[in-house]
Amino acid sequence: MAAPRGIVFDMEGVLHVGYEPLPGARETIAALDAAGLPHVILTNTTSKTRADIAVRLDAMGMPYPAERIVTAGSATVAFLQRRHRGRRVLLLAESGAFAEVAACGGLNLVDDGREAEVVCLGGPDESITYAHLQEAFRALMDGAAFVAMQRNRWWPTPAGPGLDAGVFVKGLEYASGRRATVIGKPAAGAYRAALAVLGVKAGDAMMVGDDPVADLATAHRIGMRTCLVRSGKGSTFASPWPTADLDLPGVGELPSALGFSSC
Numbered sequence: 001m002a003a004p005r006g007i008v009f010d011m012e013g014v015l016h017v018g019y020e021p022l023p024g025a026r027e028t029i030a031a032l033d034a035a036g037l038p039h040v041i042l043t044n045t046t047s048k049t050r051a052d053i054a055v056r057l058d059a060m061g062m063p064y065p066a067e068r069i070v071t072a073g074s075a076t077v078a079f080l081q082r083r084h085r086g087r088r089v090l091l092l093a094e095s096g097a098f099a100e101v102a103a104c105g106g107l108n109l110v111d112d113g114r115e116a117e118v119v120c121l122g123g124p125d126e127s128i129t130y131a132h133l134q135e136a137f138r139a140l141m142d143g144a145a146f147v148a149m150q151r152n153r154w155w156p157t158p159a160g161p162g163l164d165a166g167v168f169v170k171g172l173e174y175a176s177g178r179r180a181t182v183i184g185k186p187a188a189g190a191y192r193a194a195l196a197v198l199g200v201k202a203g204d205a206m207m208v209g210d211d212p213v214a215d216l217a218t219a220h221r222i223g224m225r226t227c228l229v230r231s232g233k234g235s236t237f238a239s240p241w242p243t244a245d246l247d248l249p250g251v252g253e254l255p256s257a258l259g260f261s262s263c
């Protein structure tokens with residue numbers, strides 16, 4: 001396999017779990033930088049802004065520029081600005097998603113579902129109540145467009161699997177009979193957004209993820225090469241995974257698998 005010209009990293013479960021960097025993650029980023037191989041992060045995180053994520057990665061010894069991070073939140077703001085410019089948006093999300101929306105600017109947020117022309121769902125949060133879901137549900141029944149930042153089923157946390165946004169998205173789809181436009185992975189638009197930042201065509205890029213369904217299936221479909229790592233949730237999937245070009249114990253093995261030396 002010819003070495004890819006750019007790497008798109010999933011973040012949680014690949015580079016770190018919680019606030020702990022995974023073995024070899026720092027060294028791998030350093031090795032790619034030393035080899036001049038561009039890389040970006042594509043994450044379905046909505047609880048933090050890109051700037052917050054950069055600070056957090058820095059604290060873990062993995063400095064990463066915020067402008068090379070694409071989140072489901074930042075990609076959703078770009079989508080809303082493009083497709084629903086000026087429309088009134090009811091945003092149901094955690095505070096980090098609101099912060100990313102504020103940082104990007106240009107959205108017309110409303111609190112009252114009766115005014116909403118768009119319902120936008122972010123990540124799961126303890127602040128989301130039955131009353132919020134009811135507000136969103138009624139707006140959808142009144143014809144508001146339905147946009148979701150992501151609909152993952154779960155993510156790994158140090159305490160065990162964490163219930164993700166999928167339960168809210170699927171629940172509102174079921175109740176309203178409406179389909180959400182999903183922006184984050186595995187929607188192809190998320191990968192296109194990351195490739196645009198990477199500056200590399202799909203066929204020349206590799207996606208590295210710990211979930212072959214949520215991270216790698218779409219990447220494979222649009223022509224990217226794929227690398228499954230068995231850290232994070234990766235160990236819960238069948239081995240070998242048939243469509244993974246590389247299947248590695250962790251991201252620390254990536255440089256040698258690509259023919260680079262680790263730093």
Ligand SMILES: [Mg+2]
Nearest residue numbers: 010012013210
């Ligand atoms: Mg992951």
